[in-house]
Amino acid sequence: MSELKNDRFLRALLKQPVDYTPVWMMRQAGRYLPEYRATRAKAGDFMALCKNPELACEVTLQPLDRFPLDAAILFSDILTIPDAMGLGLSFGVGEGPKFAHPVRSAADVAKLGVPDPEGELKYVMDAVRVIRRELNGRVPLIGFAGSPWTLATYMVEGGSSKEFAVIKAMMFDQPALLHKLLDVVARSVTSYLNAQVAAGAQALMIFDTWGGNLTPRDYKEFSLRYMQSIVAGLTREAEDRKVPVILFTKGGGQWLEAMAETGADALGLDWTTDLGDARRRVGDKVALQGNMDPSVLYASPERIRREVSEILASYGKGSGHVFNLGHGIHQHVEPDRAKAFVEAVHELSRPYHN
Amino acid sequence: MSELKNDRFLRALLKQPVDYTPVWMMRQAGRYLPEYRATRAKAGDFMALCKNPELACEVTLQPLDRFPLDAAILFSDILTIPDAMGLGLSFGVGEGPKFAHPVRSAADVAKLGVPDPEGELKYVMDAVRVIRRELNGRVPLIGFAGSPWTLATYMVEGGSSKEFAVIKAMMFDQPALLHKLLDVVARSVTSYLNAQVAAGAQALMIFDTWGGNLTPRDYKEFSLRYMQSIVAGLTREAEDRKVPVILFTKGGGQWLEAMAETGADALGLDWTTDLGDARRRVGDKVALQGNMDPSVLYASPERIRREVSEILASYGKGSGHVFNLGHGIHQHVEPDRAKAFVEAVHELSRPYHN
Numbered sequence: 253m254s255e256l257k258n259d260r261f262l263r264a265l266l267k268q269p270v271d272y273t274p275v276w277m278m279r280q281a282g283r284y285l286p287e288y289r290a291t292r293a294k295a296g297d298f299m300a301l302c303k304n305p306e307l308a309c310e311v312t313l314q315p316l317d318r319f320p321l322d323a324a325i326l327f328s329d330i331l332t333i334p335d336a337m338g339l340g341l342s343f344g345v346g347e348g349p350k351f352a353h354p355v356r357s358a359a360d361v362a363k364l365g366v367p368d369p370e371g372e373l374k375y376v377m378d379a380v381r382v383i384r385r386e387l388n389g390r391v392p393l394i395g396f397a398g399s400p401w402t403l404a405t406y407m408v409e410g411g412s413s414k415e416f417a418v419i420k421a422m423m424f425d426q427p428a429l430l431h432k433l434l435d436v437v438a439r440s441v442t443s444y445l446n447a448q449v450a451a452g453a454q455a456l457m458i459f460d461t462w463g464g465n466l467t468p469r470d471y472k473e474f475s476l477r478y479m480q481s482i483v484a485g486l487t488r489e490a491e492d493r494k495v496p497v498i499l500f501t502k503g504g505g506q507w508l509e510a511m512a513e514t515g516a517d518a519l520g521l522d523w524t525t526d527l528g529d530a531r532r533r534v535g536d537k538v539a540l541q542g543n544m545d546p547s548v549l550y551a552s553p554e555r556i557r558r559e560v561s562e563i564l565a566s567y568g569k570g571s572g573h574v575f576n577l578g579h580g581i582h583q584h585v586e587p588d589r590a591k592a593f594v595e596a597v598h599e600l601s602r603p604y605h606n
Numbered sequence: 607m608s609e610l611k612n613d614r615f616l617r618a619l620l621k622q623p624v625d626y627t628p629v630w631m632m633r634q635a636g637r638y639l640p641e642y643r644a645t646r647a648k649a650g651d652f653m654a655l656c657k658n659p660e661l662a663c664e665v666t667l668q669p670l671d672r673f674p675l676d677a678a679i680l681f682s683d684i685l686t687i688p689d690a691m692g693l694g695l696s697f698g699v700g701e702g703p704k705f706a707h708p709v710r711s712a713a714d715v716a717k718l719g720v721p722d723p724e725g726e727l728k729y730v731m732d733a734v735r736v737i738r739r740e741l742n743g744r745v746p747l748i749g750f751a752g753s754p755w756t757l758a759t760y761m762v763e764g765g766s767s768k769e770f771a772v773i774k775a776m777m778f779d780q781p782a783l784l785h786k787l788l789d790v791v792a793r794s795v796t797s798y799l800n801a802q803v804a805a806g807a808q809a810l811m812i813f814d815t816w817g818g819n820l821t822p823r824d825y826k827e828f829s830l831r832y833m834q835s836i837v838a839g840l841t842r843e844a845e846d847r848k849v850p851v852i853l854f855t856k857g858g859g860q861w862l863e864a865m866a867e868t869g870a871d872a873l874g875l876d877w878t879t880d881l882g883d884a885r886r887r888v889g890d891k892v893a894l895q896g897n898m899d900p901s902v903l904y905a906s907p908e909r910i911r912r913e914v915s916e917i918l919a920s921y922g923k924g925s926g927h928v929f930n931l932g933h934g935i936h937q938h939v940e941p942d943r944a945k946a947f948v949e950a951v952h953e954l955s956r957p958y959h960n
Binding site: 382415416417420421423425464465466467469475503505506523524526527529545546547548550551552555559562582584 | 745769770771774775776779818819820822823824840857858859860877878880883899902903904905906909913916936938
């Protein structure tokens with residue numbers, strides 16, 4: 253593997269000194285970029301793009317060619333695992349994901365096995381390998397997966413949901429069954445993430461998009477516990493470097509202390525928590541990633557700079573902060589605004605580092 | 607006015623002793639009840655139901671005839687105010703609200719005036735009067751309004767939104783314009799709520815459905831500040847009783863301390879905050895209302911009882927708690943489950959009161 257030319261992202265996650273605050277954007281390879289839309293049109297549908305390693309590599313690198321980002325993230329989807337489990341994933345035009353075979357009964361759960369990352373999911377590992385080769389050491393590559401709770405919501409509901417009626421009925425009345433489902437998903441995520449590291453991922457992120465819809469008790473029992481078991485099972489070193497792990501629960505701002513106890517290296521924050529308060533709450537246990545409201549990218553470049561400046565001041569001096577949005581970049585943002593954002597982070601963060 | 611036979615709800619909001627914990631459900635008059643669906647079909651569309659005081663009274667009382675609830679809430683919608691401002695509200699079949707004339711420019715804002723509660727909004731005051739007469743002192747009647755920020759999101763976006771792109775662009779780049787809009791909405795809400803009290807409302811609730819989508823700084827500047835100015839302008843006594851005010855910001859669990867400083871008597875909580883922790887955080891400043899996950903009503907009656915019992919234990923002994931769901935009851939809940947919930951609160955809460 254070629255030598256890493258910019259390791260600020262990895263260093264910040266481990267709270268090692270950096271000269272400026274590294275930055276990347278969740279969903280940085282996405283629909284707000286015309287070149288992404290062109291590649292996606294070439295691929296056909298969304299999953300065809302995920303399953304084509306060369307095209308997945310192409311879209312992964314597109315934002316890096318536009319902006320001086322400090323990390324790349326594998327282009328893929330959190331639903332690759334349930335798809336590989338045989339649930340029959342499809343994306344209708346203009347619609348969210350749908351599973352042909354949702355998981356509803358003990359018999360449905362019993363049928364689920366841990367997919368082979370170099371079998372049904374080999375296309376993901378191939379994408380990691382191609383991207384690492386093409387990145388050629390420019391910046392580190394982040395691998396990722398959905399949290400077991402988040403994946404289970406799609407698997408049980410059969411797609412996206414607002415109220416989570418079906419999975420919550422299962423959680424309240426058949427908790428043992430849901431635990432069995434979460435267990436096989438957690439083992440699948442662990443194996444999948446470790447395979448991504450073996451293929452070349454240099455940091456890992458677990459996306460718990462729907463954990464924030466739980467009570468504090470249910471969050472700990474049905475979401476956090478499984479993320480903790482994943483963290484405990486991960487390869488934490490590769491190519492003579494630590495492989496940092498980031499946990500992100502959207503809407504999880506009230507539970508940062510508990511999240512910091514999982515053994516993860518860093519926590520992702522959405523924009524509803526003050527970054528400085530979060531730093532005081534978690535102390536030295538973890539680094540923090542976030543947390544600008546993605547809607548700020550609809551504002552003028554001057555206003556974007558001001559928001560960046562306030563977030564940097566809120567975090568304060570020293571390493572341990574990776575700048576990011578608090579959620580994925582919106583599809584109607586002008587790419588020039590994203591550029592203003594990334595450049596503002598680099599420029600304005602230097603005084604906070606020695 | 608007839609004497610109030612059950613004042614537990616008002617007493618609990620003022621932290622006065624009660625013999626059991628009072629309970630009501632947000633959206634208790636709603637689509638989960640077959641009799642509601644029948645009345646709504648009779649009325650025609652949703653706004654026709656809101657605008658017909660006799661039918662609005664009918665649906666307000668329906669849940670009270672089924673369950674021993676300790677409060678009634680005016681059947682209406684938070685969007686009556688922008689509708690009365692001339693924005694042209696409609697509800698498409700199976701769709702959310704739409705405004706024909708969204709507020710986008712300084713000229714649009716300049717056109718807005720405070721609606722006359724006994725003029726364009728007289729149908730709401732008439733509904734309050736009819737409901738008070740028909741309630742005949744069974745339980746107190748809650749009046750309500752949306753928060754200025756929440757109303758402004760619909761007015762600026764032109765309907766429901768997921769990303770709030772238009773109003774947030776206004777917030778970031780034209781904050782003075784947004785403040786002007788929020789100011790006229792706040793004055794309208796104050797006048798509207800005071801008219802509801804004059805017509806017979808015995809407690810008030812402000813619904814800030816979308817405040818939780820803001821950063822802590824923006825929440826204070828664009829949502830909380832205007833709720834505070836409303837609270838300061840409200841009639842706080844009527845019929846020789848205090849008229850308690852409840853503030854509810856969905857997703858506002860991180861900001862309870864600031865909300866408790868507004869002068870409100872009580873805070874509504876969604877289910878993502880532990881009720882006992884919330885009580886410790888706000889101390890004696892306010893009562894608390896909430897906070898069972900509405901999805902628990904999909905579970906068995908036994909499981910519902912267990913959840914009620916855990917929430918009661920979390921709050922602990924003494925007054926100052928009004929039991930409720932953490933958000934509106936879902937439309938697919940079986941009415942018998944709601945009954946099991948209400949009865950469990952009454953039965954299991956007695957040991958927590960002397």
